[in-house]
Each structure stands twice: as structure tokens, then as C-alpha cells.
Amino acid sequence: MKRALPFLMLGLAVSSPAFAAEGKSLYTANCMACHGVDADGKGPAAMALDPKPTDFTAPAFWDGKENKELKKIIKTGKPGTPMAPFPQLSDDDVTALIAYLRTFQPQQ
Ligand code: HEC
Numbered sequence: 788m789k790r791a792l793p794f795l796m797l798g799l800a801v802s803s804p805a806f807a808a809e810g811k812s813l814y815t816a817n818c819m820a821c822h823g824v825d826a827d828g829k830g831p832a833a834m835a836l837d838p839k840p841t842d843f844t845a846p847a848f849w850d851g852k853e854n855k856e857l858k859k860i861i862k863t864g865k866p867g868t869p870m871a872p873f874p875q876l877s878d879d880d881v882t883a884l885i886a887y888l889r890t891f892q893p894q895q
Contacts, residue, residue: 810887813880817873826891836869843891857885 814822821840823830828842841848858881864872876884 806883807886807890810883810885813876813884814887821869826888838868843888844893846893849892854885857888
């Protein structure tokens with residue numbers, strides 16, 4: 788029982804608003820130019836891009852989407868699109884980013 792506690796606390800931290808706040812600052816620095824301040828895919832650079840950056844407020848985007856798919860795309864990019872790879876982000880950074888992106892997921 789004693790050993791389970793740190794893992795429990797880590798689990799709480801991952802879903803906490805503080806973790807999403809960390810994701811927000813990473814998002815602002817790395818993603819906002821394309822994906823937009825409201826995560827709706829309408830960043831200042833979006834106009835010039837084809838396909839357009841993903842709108843994270845769209846219910847259809849989240850349909851069945853798993854964190855591990857998102858993690859892979861953030862780390863390695865999306866071939867054939869302007870979605871760049873971000874290999875310099877740590878696993879914790881990517882988890883925080885996903886927690887932040889999920890704050891835009893429409894509730895069913
Ligand atoms: C240069 C512009 C640009 C930047 C910077 C950028 N993206 Fe993207 N992103 C795109 C485009 C374009 C797509 C592709 C949309 C499509 O496939 O229709 C995309 C797609 C995605 C997808 C969805 C992939 C899918 O189809 O499942 C995720 C998740 C994502 N980006 C996350 C991020 C994150 C997190 C960051 C910052 C670390 C970021 N992006 C930075 C342009 C960008």
C-alpha cells in the first residue's frame with residue numbers, strides 16, 4: 788500500500804488543472820501560431836496552410852481519439868501535412884499538452 792501512494796498522486800497530478808496550465812504555456816509557445824489562441828485551427832499562420840490545422844473544438848476530431856495517437860503525432864508530426872514533429876518535447880510536456888487540448892473537447 789505504501790508504495791502505491793506516489794503513483795496515485797501522479798495520477799491526480801496528470802488530470803489536475805495545474806497540469807493543463809503547464810500544457811497551455813507549451814501550447815502558446817509551440818502550437819498557437821497554427822492551431823489558434825482558441826484551439827479552433829485559426830491561428831495567424833493557418834491561412835497559408837493546406838490542409839488547415841486541426842480544430843480541437845470540433846466534436847468529430849475527438850471521436851474515439853486516444854492519447855497515444857495524439858502523442859505520436861505531436862512527437863513525430865503528420866506526414867503530408869504542415870504538422871511538424873516536436874521531438875524536443877519530453878513525455879511529460881506532451882502529456883501536459885494533451886491535457887490542455889482536452890480542455891477544448893466538447894462535453895457530450
Ligand atoms: C506549422 C503549423 C503547425 C504547428 C506549429 C503545429 N501544428 Fe498541429 N497540425 C497542423 C496541421 C496543418 C495539421 C493537420 C490537419 C489535418 O491533417 O487535417 C495538424 C494536426 C495536429 C493534430 C491532429 C492530428 C490528427 O489528425 O489526428 C494534433 C494533435 C496537433 N496538430 C497538435 C499540435 C501540437 C500539440 C502542436 C504544438 C506542440 C502543434 N500541433 C503545432 C499544423 C501545425
